[in-house]
Amino acid sequence: MILSPDAPACARRTVLKGVLAGGLAGLGLVEASMLLPAYAADAAQWPQDAFKQKSEADALKALYGKTAEVSDKVNLDAPEIAENGAVVPITVTSGLPKVTGIAVLVLENPFTLAAAYKIPEGTQATVANRLKMAKTTKVVAVVESDGKLYSASKEVKVTVGGCGG
Amino acid sequence: MASTIRVRAIANGDTTEVQSLIQHPMDSGFIKDSKGELIPAHHIEVVQFEHGGKTVFTALWGPAVAKDPYLKFSFKGASKGDELKVSWVDNKGQSDSLVAKVQ
Numbered sequence: 262m263i264l265s266p267d268a269p270a271c272a273r274r275t276v277l278k279g280v281l282a283g284g285l286a287g288l289g290l291v292e293a294s295m296l297l298p299a300y301a302a303d304a305a306q307w308p309q310d311a312f313k314q315k316s317e318a319d320a321l322k323a324l325y326g327k328t329a330e331v332s333d334k335v336n337l338d339a340p341e342i343a344e345n346g347a348v349v350p351i352t353v354t355s356g357l358p359k360v361t362g363i364a365v366l367v368l369e370n371p372f373t374l375a376a377a378y379k380i381p382e383g384t385q386a387t388v389a390n391r392l393k394m395a396k397t398t399k400v401v402a403v404v405e406s407d408g409k410l411y412s413a414s415k416e417v418k419v420t421v422g423g424c425g426g
Numbered sequence: 427m428a429s430t431i432r433v434r435a436i437a438n439g440d441t442t443e444v445q446s447l448i449q450h451p452m453d454s455g456f457i458k459d460s461k462g463e464l465i466p467a468h469h470i471e472v473v474q475f476e477h478g479g480k481t482v483f484t485a486l487w488g489p490a491v492a493k494d495p496y497l498k499f500s501f502k503g504a505s506k507g508d509e510l511k512v513s514w515v516d517n518k519g520q521s522d523s524l525v526a527k528v529q
Contacts, residue, residue, distance in 0.1 A: 376491055
């Protein structure tokens, strides 16, 4: 059963079902949902449409509504060869001003967009995470700065894919 | 139940560096189990970090984020002893949260 994140009422029911099924620690869940009153809305803030896109342009359009231009002020740190595609460390940093968002796209994956980050004022334009890659692929880092998108890309050679199959 | 979240926030002057590890399968939806059946996608969608009632970082994740996801970022304005709240919610509506102290 896959829960669609755009149905908050449904989400609550699924949580209840989970608790009843005893598959989850009921107490922990109740506590978490009380601490997180906006929990249903949180799931709704997940840009489902953007994560379903299969090309760089479509994903960026769905996520930010615009296209990116290549910039040397976006630094993408990725290994040249990833022996294990299931865990590839990726770091994105940028010296651009007024950065509000960072996104990482793995072009050869079934869905292009891997992760998107919201950077409020006071938070630095840098993020490190680990991604899965199906095969040798171009990785694109996109930084939203002052309302515009800037990107950098790098080819990562993957010897063992991380998406199964 | 032990928390699924491990977080370390270290203040260095004005800047606090946060590193977190969350225990989660992050199933992509493309991997088959031993019976050859697809394991449905099960991944974290949103991770939020809050300090002083303000969200300092939001991660939006798809199924391409690696299992037991790691995250590192830095923000300004926190000092030692401050509370940093971490919370996540996944595509099955499961969630967890934790309050850590800035070191």
